[in-house]
Every structure is written in structure tokens, then in C-alpha cells.
Amino acid sequence: MKSDRVLKWFLYGYLALVLIFIFAPIIFSVIFSFNSDRFPTIPLGSFTLKWYETIWQDPDVWEAARTSLIVSFSVATIATLLGFATAYTDYRYRFKLKPLYLALILLPPTIPLIIMALAMLAWFAKIGLAGKVASIIIAHSVLTAPFAMAIIRLRLSQMDATLEAAAWNLGADQWRALRRVIVPFCRPAIVSSFCLTAAVSFDEFAIAWFISGLNKTIPVIILEIVTGNIDPQVNAIGSFVFLTSITLVVIAQVVLMTRDKKEKVNHG
Amino acid sequence: MADALVEFDSVVKRFGDFTAVETMNFTIHEGEFIAIMGPSGCGKTTTLRMLAGLEEPSEGEIRMQGRVMNHLPPHERDTPMVWQSLALFPFLNARENVEFGLEMRGVDAAARTKKALEWLDRLEIGEFAERDINSLSGGQKQRVALARSLVTEPKILLLDEPLSALDANLVIRMQSMLTRLQRELGITFVYVTHSQSEAFAMADRVVIMSRGHIAQIGMPRDIYRAPENRFVAEFVGRNNIISGTVKSTSGKMVTIAGSLGQFKVALGGVHQPVVGDAASFVIAADLVHLSTTKPKAGNMIECSLISEEFIGSVVTLFLEAPDGSEFKVQIQERELSDMDLKHMGRVFVSWASDRAHFIGAC
Numbered sequence: 021m022k023s024d025r026v027l028k029w030f031l032y033g034y035l036a037l038v039l040i041f042i043f044a045p046i047i048f049s050v051i052f053s054f055n056s057d058r059f060p061t062i063p064l065g066s067f068t069l070k071w072y073e074t075i076w077q078d079p080d081v082w083e084a085a086r087t088s089l090i091v092s093f094s095v096a097t098i099a100t101l102l103g104f105a106t107a108y109t110d111y112r113y114r115f116k117l118k119p120l121y122l123a124l125i126l127l128p129p130t131i132p133l134i135i136m137a138l139a140m141l142a143w144f145a146k147i148g149l150a151g152k153v154a155s156i157i158i159a160h161s162v163l164t165a166p167f168a169m170a171i172i173r174l175r176l177s178q179m180d181a182t183l184e185a186a187a188w189n190l191g192a193d194q195w196r197a198l199r200r201v202i203v204p205f206c207r208p209a210i211v212s213s214f215c216l217t218a219a220v221s222f223d224e225f226a227i228a229w230f231i232s233g234l235n236k237t238i239p240v241i242i243l244e245i246v247t248g249n250i251d252p253q254v255n256a257i258g259s260f261v262f263l264t265s266i267t268l269v270v271i272a273q274v275v276l277m278t279r280d281k282k283e284k285v286n287h288g
Numbered sequence: 289m290a291d292a293l294v295e296f297d298s299v300v301k302r303f304g305d306f307t308a309v310e311t312m313n314f315t316i317h318e319g320e321f322i323a324i325m326g327p328s329g330c331g332k333t334t335t336l337r338m339l340a341g342l343e344e345p346s347e348g349e350i351r352m353q354g355r356v357m358n359h360l361p362p363h364e365r366d367t368p369m370v371w372q373s374l375a376l377f378p379f380l381n382a383r384e385n386v387e388f389g390l391e392m393r394g395v396d397a398a399a400r401t402k403k404a405l406e407w408l409d410r411l412e413i414g415e416f417a418e419r420d421i422n423s424l425s426g427g428q429k430q431r432v433a434l435a436r437s438l439v440t441e442p443k444i445l446l447l448d449e450p451l452s453a454l455d456a457n458l459v460i461r462m463q464s465m466l467t468r469l470q471r472e473l474g475i476t477f478v479y480v481t482h483s484q485s486e487a488f489a490m491a492d493r494v495v496i497m498s499r500g501h502i503a504q505i506g507m508p509r510d511i512y513r514a515p516e517n518r519f520v521a522e523f524v525g526r527n528n529i530i531s532g533t534v535k536s537t538s539g540k541m542v543t544i545a546g547s548l549g550q551f552k553v554a555l556g557g558v559h560q561p562v563v564g565d566a567a568s569f570v571i572a573a574d575l576v577h578l579s580t581t582k583p584k585a586g587n588m589i590e591c592s593l594i595s596e597e598f599i600g601s602v603v604t605l606f607l608e609a610p611d612g613s614e615f616k617v618q619i620q621e622r623e624l625s626d627m628d629l630k631h632m633g634r635v636f637v638s639w640a641s642d643r644a645h646f647i648g649a650c
Binding site for chain 1: 340361
């Protein structure tokens with residue numbers, strides 16, 4: 021009994037440490053974004069919003085934010101569509117080279133980012149897309165589609181296999197069964213896949229830095245500000261980025277989890 | 289006999305090397321309640337799926353009202369199915385589930401809502417129309433599934449073990465509801481099940497399948513009392529099968545000699561045994577007379593009592609015959625308690641010749 025308690029407290033402590041390591045830098049970044057001192061030191065100076073004012077007035081930051089939003093929204097749309105299509109293909113059809121097909125789809129995240137970024141840059145330069153917003157969208161879609169596919173595939177694997185046949189049986193052709201049964205069933209997974217791929221794209225730095233050219237995204241502009249000098253502006257932007265990403269991720273989790281819970285309760 | 293609705297004409301279904309259904313010939317009549325029964329893997333569900341267009345026959349033809357159905361995709365048939373898993377759409381409520389088939393047929397929103405509510409009322413679940421599917425009980429879901437399949441007023445309804453997930457009391461109630469519904473609507477029900485009690489309780493005719501073949505088609509009583517072969521005899525209820533060779537025949541009577549002695553069996557049906565043929569007969573466990581004193585003459589076997597199985601008003605006794613084989617007897621519990629049997633005690637089983645049923649060499 022006693023060793024159980026010890027173990028329990030040890031595990032709580034361990035969890036707390038993990039959370040501290042993950043969130044401490046972010047929390048400090050947020051705190052320092054409101055700190056009047058130029059350098060991030062303790063004790064803190066006074067509370068200020070001037071770093072937020074600076075970025076608010078910086079057209080470059082606005083431009084980057086606009087690019088980032090366009091990119092992440094387009095990426096989320098494309099990656100989720102691709103992910104859904106591949107997951108559905110995997111669910112519905114059996115064919116000879118399926119293991120190869122799946123391996124190919126799941127390949128991108130295993131390639132080191134720098135190598136992928138360089139390859140993308142070379143390729144886009146060749147086809148005349150280098151430096152265009154479209155190139156970032158394509159590259160990020162390649163990177164995130166596997167995540168979308170994994171999320172939607174998991175959802176499909178939870179589906180009663182007779183559901184689609186039941187739709188056909190009631191007079192739906194394949195296309196209508198897809199629209200009226202498969203898509204509604206996968207909706208939670210589609211929403212969370214959309215949010216997660218948007219978040220990943222919004223944060224992604226390495227590929228964006230290589231191929232963005234003049235169309236800088238937020239992570240790229242942060243690096244530019246930091247390389248010039250130490251500037252608390254970065255903390256302000258960072259706080260925004262964090263807020264955006266964490267919101268998307270939380271939405272994704274909540275949508276997935278409430279659905280699961282609801283179904284579990286009712287099956288019980 | 290009513291008109292033929294569906295004809296299976298030499299239908300074969302193969303999956304790779306495995307033959308699921310082999311040269312199947314049978315006719316389903318308009319307005320009949322037909323049950324397809326057999327152990328798992330016998331091809332009964334494959335048969336049903338071919339009717340629904342979810343599988344295509346490898347050979348032969350399936351015709352519905354004379355029209356060849358082989359290549360017709362499922363959504364162009366009017367063969368709604370009640371699934372074993374029910375397959376209700378979890379993201380739609382009860383009414384929307386029922387409306388689905390009407391929507392696919394292009395019925396406008398007002399008309400299909402009206403129709404769906406009518407059917408939910410008819411199945412006594414009108415009050416749950418707007419409820420989430422997952423908040424309904426098993427029996428209520430079952431009714432939604434039925435309403436969803438019947439709302440388009442099909443000529444035929446396919447049912448794939450629809451009651452297998454329900455508890456025993458509910459099964460009985462759903463059975464009487466299904467029978468009543470089928471009589472009222474006058475449409476054809478094709479009911480696949482592995483449960484003999486479900487098939488016998490509801491169906492007009494039963495198709496017994498074994499390893500892709502039809503073992504017997506007939507009315508429940510005929511199948512129960514006059515199994516045509518060993519498989520059916522073993523599959524339905526407690527039967528004793530005794531094998532031997534034909535010793536003599538005289539008119540409608542045949543004498544079979546085997547390791548348990550000589551028995552006279554009344555001949556019925558088409559069998560014309562020849563002396564010297566291998567032959568078997570069936571004697572049902574509930575048609576046997578049990579006594580502790582030796583009967584004067586007739587068909588009898590001396591056995592010893594091994595065990596008994598008490599299931600209420602009826603008791604099944606498991607006896608051992610002289611050659612070591614098992615012999616089953618079913619008698620009333622009241623009757624048994626009057627007999628004072630002992631474990632391993634001697635008992636005699638006997639039966640009249642016309643109680644035994646000849647099944648030939650198989």
C-alpha cells in the first residue's frame with residue numbers, strides 16, 4: 021500500500037517536471053513580452069505593451085501574418101482533402117501494392133526537414149515556383165498530409181463496416197454514400213485534422229525558411245528579428261504564435277474527445 | 289402456391305479458392321417468410337448478400353420477378369436489409385435514419401418526414417423520433433432499423449441475424465412482432481439465422497445450409513420430424529442416428545441390422561432401399577419410450593444411464609448403448625421422478641417402427 025503511494029507521488033512529480041520543461045520557456049516568453057526591459061533578466065522591469073505596439077505597427081510582421089494565415093488555411097484544406105482520400109482508399113479497397121502505397125504516403129515525416137527543404141527548393145527553382153506562396157503551400161501539404169491521413173484513418177477504423185453497405189442498400193450510389201455517410205461519420209476527425217495541419221503549417225520553420233523567398237511566414241520573420249539583435253518583439257510575436265497554435269490543437273483534441281466520450285457512454 | 293419472387297438458378301459463389309455457395313437452386317415465393325439456417329460459415333449470409341447485390345454470383349443466375357439481378361448494383365435494387373449490427377447511422381436521429389431511404393429516392397422533405405413518423409408510430413417508437421440513435425435501447429434500435437428498411441415499402445425484406453444481440457425475453461417479443469408485421473404487410477421476408485428456435489418459430493419454410501450446399505428445404509415441422517440426411521438430423525434438435533445395413537424389406541417396412549441389433553423402420557417418402565445397402569435411421573429423443581423392465585418385443589436397446597440434463601419441465605437423459613455410442617432420451621421431469629433411476633443403472637429404450645425415420649445411406 022505504502023509503495024503504491026510513493027510510486028503515485030513519484031509519477032506526479034515526473035509529470036510535473038515534464039510539463040515544466042515544456043511550458044516554462046513559453047511562459048517566460050509570454051512574461052517577458054510584457055516586460056519593459058530590453059534584455060530578458062530578473063528582476064523584471066515594469067509592465068508594458070510597447071513590444072506589442074511595435075509589432076502592431078510593423079508592416080513586415082503584418083505581411084508575414086497574412087502569408088502565414090493564407091498558407092496554413094490552404095495547407096489545412098489540401099492536406100485534409102488528401103488525407104481523407106488516402107485514408108478512404110485504404111479503408112475501402114484492397115489491392116496488391118497497398119503496403120507500398122501506405123509506406124509512400126507515410127514517408128514525408130520521416131525525411132529530415134533540411135533535406136526535404138533543400139530538395140523542395142531545388143525542385144521549385146526548376147519549375148519556376150521558388151519563392152512563391154504556392155511553393156510553401158505545396159511543401160507544407162506534403163509534410164502534413166500524412167498526419168491528416170493518420171487521424172482520419174483511425175476514425176474510419178472505428179466505423180461499423182456495414183454502415184456504408186447499409187447506405188447502398190437503402191438506395192445511395194457510391195458517391196452519395198460517401199457524402200451522406202462516410203464524411204459525416206468522419207467529421208470530428210476531419211475537423212481535428214484541419215486544425216492540426218493548420219497548426220503544424222503555422223509553426224513550421226525549416227522548409228518555410230528555405231523556400232519562402234520574399235513571402236516570409238511568421239516563424240521566418242521571428243528568426244530575422246532575432247538574428248539582428250535581441251528584441252523583446254520576438255516574445256510578443258511568439259506569444260501570438262503560441263496562442264494560435266495551442267487554440268487549434270485544443271480545438272482538435274476537444275472535437276475528437278467529446279465524440280469518443282459520447283460514443284463510449286452510449287455503447288456501454 | 290404463390291408466384292415466384294426470387295429464383296436462385298445454379299448459383300455458385302467463390303472467394304478465391306474457397307467456395308462459399310455451391311450450385312444453389314431454390315425459389316422464394318411472394319409473401320412467404322423463409323428462413324435460411326445453418327452453422328457459421330455455411331454460406332447463409334453470402335446468399336443474403338448476393339440477394340442484396342453486395343456480392344456477385346461467380347456462376348448461375350439470380351432472378352427477381354424474372355429479371356436477372358446478377359450485375360445490378362445494390363442501390364438499384366429494392367432489397368432493404370436489417371443488419372446484424374443494425375448499421376444505423378449514428379450521426380442521424382431515429383427519424384432521419386428512417387428517412388434515409390426515402391431521401392435517396394428523391395421524396396421531398398415534408399412527405400418523407402410524414403412517412404417516417406408513420407412507420408415509427410406503427411412500430412410503437414413514435415415518441416423516440418427525435419432521439420439520438422445511441423440513446424435508444426437495443427429493442428428500440430431494432431425497431432428503428434426495421435422502420436428504416438420498411439419505409440420504402442419493398443417487395444422483399446432481408447434480415448441478417450437481427451435478433452442475435454438481444455436478450456432472450458426481447459427475442460420472443462421481437463419474433464411475434466416480426467411474424468405479425470410480415471402477415472400484415474404480405475411482403476417476403478428472407479431471414480438468416482443460426483438459431484433453430486427463431487427459424488422454426490417464424491418461418492413458413494426453412495432452408496438448411498451446410499458448407500455451401502442446401503441440406504434440406506421444407507416446413508419447420510417436416511424438417512424437425514423428417515430430416516432428409518444425417519446433417520439435418522444432427523443439426524436440428526436431439527436426434528439419435530442409428531446406422532447399419534438393410535437386412536430385408538417388405539412393403540413399407542425395412543429391417544436394418546447394425547451393432548445395436550435389428551430394427552424395423554417404417555418407410556416414408558422416396559427411399560427405395562435394397563437389401564445389403566448401408567442405411568441409417570433417426571429416432572428423436574422425445575419419441576422414445578423409457579422403462580426399467582424389458583419390453584416384450586419391438587425395437588429396443590438396453591442402455592445404462594450416464595447423466596441427465598435438467599432444463600425445466602423436460603429432462604434429457606444421456607445413455608450409453610452396448611456398443612459405446614450415446615443415446616439421448618427426452619422425457620417429462622414428472623415422469624422421470626416416478627421412475628427412480630440410478631446412475632449406471634440399466635434402462636430400456638423402445639419405440640414404435642413408425643416413429644423412426646429412414647434417412648438412407650448418408
